[in-house]
Amino acid sequence: xxxxxxxxxxxxxxxxxxxxxxxxxxxxxxxxxxxxxxxxxxxxxxxxxxxxxxxxxxxxxxxxxxxxxxxxxxxxxxxxxxxxxxxxxxxxxxxxxxxxxxxxxxxxxxxxxxxxxxxxxx
Numbered sequence: 041x042x043x044x045x046x047x048x049x050x051x052x053x054x055x056x057x058x059x060x061x062x063x064x065x066x067x068x069x070x071x072x073x074x075x076x077x078x079x080x081x082x083x084x085x086x087x088x089x090x091x092x093x094x095x096x097x098x099x100x101x102x103x104x105x106x107x108x109x110x111x112x113x114x115x116x117x118x119x120x121x122x123x124x125x126x127x128x129x130x131x132x133x134x135x136x137x138x139x140x141x142x143x144x145x146x147x148x149x150x151x152x153x154x155x156x157x158x159x160x161x162x
Contacts, residue, residue, distance in 0.1 A: 055093075056098050063122055070117070073111050073113050074113070074114060076112070077091045103118040
């Protein structure tokens, strides 16, 4: 995990994002425990309450679960849920804007597809 302490994005949000990214990339395995709040806070010199706030975001999204007395565990199916969420966000934040801009520039669907293919070939 790497944090940008001078970023406008809050540290707790960066923690949540990095936990999710670790689940997607296989750093954190489904149905396995992740490092504790204390471990993360000590390793990265972050307030434990900030770490917990980030973890609770991921719990709230349904990707982690708290097991009383044991810690935080990655939920089964979390990786696919995160990927679906990221794809949905990609569509909403990028594809819709791309199509809108293409229409403004009178770029046809076929031309847009050709441009996308050209971009993939680079």
